[in-house]
Amino acid sequence: MVEAILEAAARVFVKEGYGATTNRIAAAAGVSVGSLYQYFPSKDAIAxxxxxxxxxxxxxxxxxxxxxxxxxxxxxxxxxxxxxxxxxxxxxxxxxxxxxxxxxxxxxxxxxxxxxxxxxxxxxxxxxxxxxxxxxxxxxxxxxxxxxxxxxxxxxxxxxxxxxxxxxxxxxxxxxxxxxxxxxxx
Amino acid sequence: MVEAILEAAARVFVKEGYGATTNRIAAAAGVSVGSLYQYFPSKDAIAxxxxxxxxxxxxxxxxxxxxxxxxxxxxxxxxxxxxxxxxxxxxxxxxxxxxxxxxxxxxxxxxxxxxxxxxxxxxxxxxxxxxxxxxxxxxxxxxxxxxxxxxxxxxxxxxxxxxxxxxxxxxxxxxxxxxxxxxxxx
Amino acid sequence: MVEAILEAAARVFVKEGYGATTNRIAAAAGVSVGSLYQYFPSKDAIAxxxxxxxxxxxxxxxxxxxxxxxxxxxxxxxxxxxxxxxxxxxxxxxxxxxxxxxxxxxxxxxxxxxxxxxxxxxxxxxxxxxxxxxxxxxxxxxxxxxxxxxxxxxxxxxxxxxxxxxxxxxxxxxxxxxxxxxxxxx
Amino acid sequence: MVEAILEAAARVFVKEGYGATTNRIAAAAGVSVGSLYQYFPSKDAIAxxxxxxxxxxxxxxxxxxxxxxxxxxxxxxxxxxxxxxxxxxxxxxxxxxxxxxxxxxxxxxxxxxxxxxxxxxxxxxxxxxxxxxxxxxxxxxxxxxxxxxxxxxxxxxxxxxxxxxxxxxxxxxxxxxxxxxxxxxx
DNA sequence: AATGAATGAGTGTTCATTCAT
DNA sequence: GATGAATGAACACTCATTCAT
Known part of the structure; x- marks a missing residue:
């Protein structure tokens, strides 16, 4: 799941810039925002x-x-x-x-x-x-x-x-x- | 005034990143936000x-x-x-x-x-x-x-x-x- | 929730005119602005x-x-x-x-x-x-x-x-x- | 001048709604905002x-x-x-x-x-x-x-x-x- | 009297984060 | 663990109004 989130985040950041929302990243990773925050304490932490x-x-x-x-x-x-x-x-x-x-x-x-x-x-x-x-x-x-x-x-x-x-x-x-x-x- | 705003924006952007607020930039330039928007249509335009x-x-x-x-x-x-x-x-x-x-x-x-x-x-x-x-x-x-x-x-x-x-x-x-x-x- | 927002909006619009703020409407509905925008894309949409x-x-x-x-x-x-x-x-x-x-x-x-x-x-x-x-x-x-x-x-x-x-x-x-x-x- | 402002305001209000700005009204009347406020204490007063x-x-x-x-x-x-x-x-x-x-x-x-x-x-x-x-x-x-x-x-x-x-x-x-x-x- | 640059409080809206389910 | 509805602080931007010239 960590992998899925990171891959999705990489794609989304490149496409939309760092302004990309955590919801979008979660969606791109096929998980919910909640899950994202289960593995990363913040958006910055992902970056x-x-x-x-x-x-x-x-x-x-x-x-x-x-x-x-x-x-x-x-x-x-x-x-x-x-x-x-x-x-x-x-x-x-x-x-x-x-x-x-x-x-x-x-x-x-x-x-x-x-x-x-x-x-x-x-x-x-x-x-x-x-x-x-x-x-x-x-x-x-x-x-x-x-x-x-x-x-x-x-x-x-x-x-x-x-x-x-x-x-x-x-x-x-x-x-x-x-x-x-x-x-x-x- | 355009100069004042640009100088202030340069300083503030370097210190705080592009996330710096237009209000902060205006304050740093010693003018009001309103004035800032009198000379630049948007934050992006300043950048x-x-x-x-x-x-x-x-x-x-x-x-x-x-x-x-x-x-x-x-x-x-x-x-x-x-x-x-x-x-x-x-x-x-x-x-x-x-x-x-x-x-x-x-x-x-x-x-x-x-x-x-x-x-x-x-x-x-x-x-x-x-x-x-x-x-x-x-x-x-x-x-x-x-x-x-x-x-x-x-x-x-x-x-x-x-x-x-x-x-x-x-x-x-x-x-x-x-x-x-x-x-x-x- | 949609109902709560609409009812609140009706009350607030009648009392304060269309100038009523979305924050006030949300408060009157007992929800946060965020929730209001979860269900309506804009103030106009509520109207x-x-x-x-x-x-x-x-x-x-x-x-x-x-x-x-x-x-x-x-x-x-x-x-x-x-x-x-x-x-x-x-x-x-x-x-x-x-x-x-x-x-x-x-x-x-x-x-x-x-x-x-x-x-x-x-x-x-x-x-x-x-x-x-x-x-x-x-x-x-x-x-x-x-x-x-x-x-x-x-x-x-x-x-x-x-x-x-x-x-x-x-x-x-x-x-x-x-x-x-x-x-x-x- | 009062007449010019009122006529302009009528035109502008009808076209743009009460949201029309005082600057726009003044411009339509061919005077400056300052002059407008010389004759009317507020936008409401015009209305x-x-x-x-x-x-x-x-x-x-x-x-x-x-x-x-x-x-x-x-x-x-x-x-x-x-x-x-x-x-x-x-x-x-x-x-x-x-x-x-x-x-x-x-x-x-x-x-x-x-x-x-x-x-x-x-x-x-x-x-x-x-x-x-x-x-x-x-x-x-x-x-x-x-x-x-x-x-x-x-x-x-x-x-x-x-x-x-x-x-x-x-x-x-x-x-x-x-x-x-x-x-x-x- | 006339001007219009300057003001800044106030607006609609977004989005990182939380938490009850 | 996973979910996603709910939150609300914070932002870019507007505009009625003022006041030095």
Whole structure:
């Protein structure tokens, strides 16, 4: 039932925005409002959980991909990760966008932020492991840069410009990442 | 008075989210609700105008910067533009984020989208003008990539991580852009 | 609950005019505003339904009375109908008056007009059935005349001048109707 | 200016109902709201004055007509009066209807009611003067009846059924009145 | 006298949440 | 547990009225 409610909420939030009513969400889930409140203390709680799960899944995806960096060339890892992220079902930035703004004003803010930060840490660690293959002056800055770059391009491509969401885009993005990581900091 | 209302609305929206009441906005502007509605037909209209102005100012900023590409080395242009964008008062993506989600559900959607698209066109034109200095396979894809990259990093830096908003960041971002533009598409 | 709301609305509208607030109506009905809106989509909808019911009840009353014209002398039928109409609880023109003006500006206008017209049709049919007992030049005009005459006198008596609402009034009104119907159009 | 405001108010009230705003009325009169309030202390005051004038003009019309009863046959007087009343510009029951409901809830109620009562007094006096030509049991009841009958039919004809507003209607209504007044009270 | 921008109390309506069944 | 009718605080918005110019 929790699953049914979350799925319905995701659909409804994306379609109608966070203004969607709990009654509508309950109806879409095929349950009554009462039941919804049996499992979630408030509308915000649904949003928080939705966001938490969404982020968790992405963190896992990225973590797994980067783990391979030990045994696989960096460019290949990047290319694989990007191709994966660019598959529409892996990412739902429409939902992300609807929720982030609201959840940020919730006491649950703390539980849910630090999303990009976690990526940055994982990435910084990865970069450090890669040693002299990467020519980066400041691992923190580089990680910050790369995480934002990749997430934003991926989200934009999936949501705003599916027309450009082709292998060429993945290639170019991979090239951008590699060029930066390997370019000489002069 | 229009200015007073818009400034107050920007402040209140950023602090309280789009849920902020029109009465609160009016109070923050030091006027009555009635006056607010004398100048804006609805709360949405305020959001739309706020978004429109914000975008207009950015478009102008970017347009001016890129115009110099004829007479100035690309890297310098990029570095200047980034430094400018990274100055906090030039950009208010907190506001941007609050509004975009709401305005997107408004009939004014059309007037307000096409923001990034305009940047992309300007940039594509610029890149073409630069001739063989840039080694890019597809101007459309490259522009899409670069616009999203720059905007997202700049916004993240200003809003989420002011600690990293240093000259080093501007440098690194400039390097990322240049490396991509000049790297061999091999 | 629908009944409770309608009864309360009738009371409140008569006492305070159509300006009465929905919150007041709900309070008078002993329910919350929310409940009121669970059963009626708008304040207008309450007015429309109130008017519809009021008219329906009158149409039924008049229809039944005139049906007896086959087996009962016309004067007796008229006298009975008038006596019935003049009983205060059969008619609430105070309410009628408050509502008509508002409902007329509603999309429901069409559903609610044609009230007197229905009476006129029933009456015209009745007059035709009565054959040469009635000396009337134009059934349409005569019906129009008589319906307006009876309704207005009845309403005025009940609302404005209860002091005159006596058997004598019923008698006189019956006499007026009979005299007209049977007078020689010369 | 008072005239301009009253005329505009009459037009606007008829078209939009009593809900019409004072700004709209002022605009229709070609003056500013401020000026409107220079001459009328409130919106209600406009309605009250409008109603007062409307009633005054009708009272005068009827008074003049009935005064001729001394020198002219009753039927002729009635016929003339009805023909006059049935001319659309003499009567504006649309306005009357809009106003009556609102003004009745105003402290000015007392100044404005007693409209029909004045007709009834004039008519009762007239009927008494006519002596044995009229066979009426109770002058008060008869006057009440006749005033309501005539006003309601005239108003209905002008407002609701202009199609029937023909000489035939005037004739029939005159016949109805005469038949009643002259019929034997058995 | 005339103006019309400014006011703010008051309205209809919505919707997250509760709780008796 | 599940239900959904009931709740009522809160909101966007209107408009009669005022008053500085």
């Amino acid at each position: 928080v959980e939705l966001l938490r799960r969404y982020r968790e899944s992405l963190v896992e995806l990225v973590g797994n991909a980067l783990a391979e960096v030990e045994t696989t060339p960096f460019e290949v890892v990047v290319r694989r990760l990007l191709a994966d992220l660019l598959r529409a079902e892996r990412i739902d930035p429409g939902l992300h966008r609807v929720l982030i703004e609201q959840v940020l004003r919730t006491p649950a803010r703390r539980e849910v932020t630090g999303f990009e930060e976690r990526f940055e840490e994982v990435l910084a660690t990865t970069l450090r492991k890669m040693g002299k293959r990467v020519k980066v002056r400041d691992y923190e800055v580089a990680s910050f840069l790369l995480v934002r770059v990749v997430l934003s391009v991926v989200q934009s491509a999936v949501v705003d410009r599916p027309r450009l969401n082709t292998p060429l885009l993945a290639d170019e993005l991979a090239r951008l990442v590699s060029a930066y990581v390997e370019s000489d900091p002069a | 739309v105008e706020l978004l429109r102005r914000y975008r207009e100012s950015l478009v102008e900023l970017v347009g001016n910067a890129l115009a110099e590409v004829e007479t100035t080395p690309f890297e310098v242009v990029v570095r200047r533009l980034l430094a400018d964008l990274l100055r906090a008062e030039r950009i208010d993506p907190g506001l941007h984020r609050v509004l975009i989600e709401q305005v997107l559900r408004t009939p004014a959607r059309r007037e307000v989208t096409g923001f990034e698209e305009r940047f992309e066109e300007v940039l594509a034109t610029t890149l073409r003008k630069m001739g063989k200095r840039v080694k890019v396979r597809d101007y459309e894809v490259a522009s899409f990539l670069l616009v999203r990259v720059v905007l997202s990093v700049v916004q993240s830096a200003v809003v989420d991580r002011p600690r990293l908003n240093t000259p080093l960041l501007a440098d690194e971002l400039a390097r990322l852009v240049s490396a991509y533009v000049e790297s061999d598409p091999a | 429309v339904e109130l008017l519809r019911r009021y008219r329906e009840s009158l149409v039924e009353l008049v229809g039944n009375a005139l049906a007896e014209v086959e087996t009962t002398p016309f004067e007796v039928v008229v006298r009975r109908l008038l006596a019935d109409l003049l009983r205060a609880e059969r008619i609430d023109p105070g309410l009628h008056r408050v509502l008509i003006e508002q409902v007329l500006r509603t999309p429901a206008r069409r559903e609610v007009t044609g009230f007197e017209e229905r009476f006129e049709e029933v009456l015209a049919t009745t007059l035709r059935k009565m054959g040469k007992r009635v000396k009337v030049r134009d059934y349409e005009v005569a019906s129009f005349l008589l319906v307006r005459v009876v309704l207005s006198v009845v309403q005025s008596a009940v609302v404005d001048r209860p002091r005159l609402n006596t058997p004598l009034l019923a008698d006189e009104l019956a006499r007026l109707v009979s005299a007209y119907v049977e007078s020689d159009p010369a | 009250v004055e409008l109603l007062r004038r409307y009633r005054e003009s009708l009272v005068e019309l009827v008074g003049n007509a009935l005064a001729e009863v001394e020198t002219t046959p009753f039927e002729v007087v009635v016929r003339r009066l009805l023909a006059d009343l049935l001319r659309a510009e003499r009567i504006d029951p649309g306005l009357h209807r809009v106003l009556i409901e609102q003004v009745l809830r105003t402290p000015a109620r007392r100044e404005v009611t007693g409209f029909e009562e004045r007709f009834e007094e004039v008519l009762a006096t007239t009927l008494r003067k006519m002596g044995k030509r009229v066979k009426v049991r109770d002058y008060e009841v008869a006057s009440f009846l006749l005033v309501r009958v005539v006003l309601s039919v005239v108003q209905s004809a002008v407002v609701d059924r202009p199609r029937l507003n023909t000489p035939l209607l005037a004739d029939e209504l005159a016949r109805l009145v005469s038949a009643y007044v002259e019929s034997d009270p058995a």
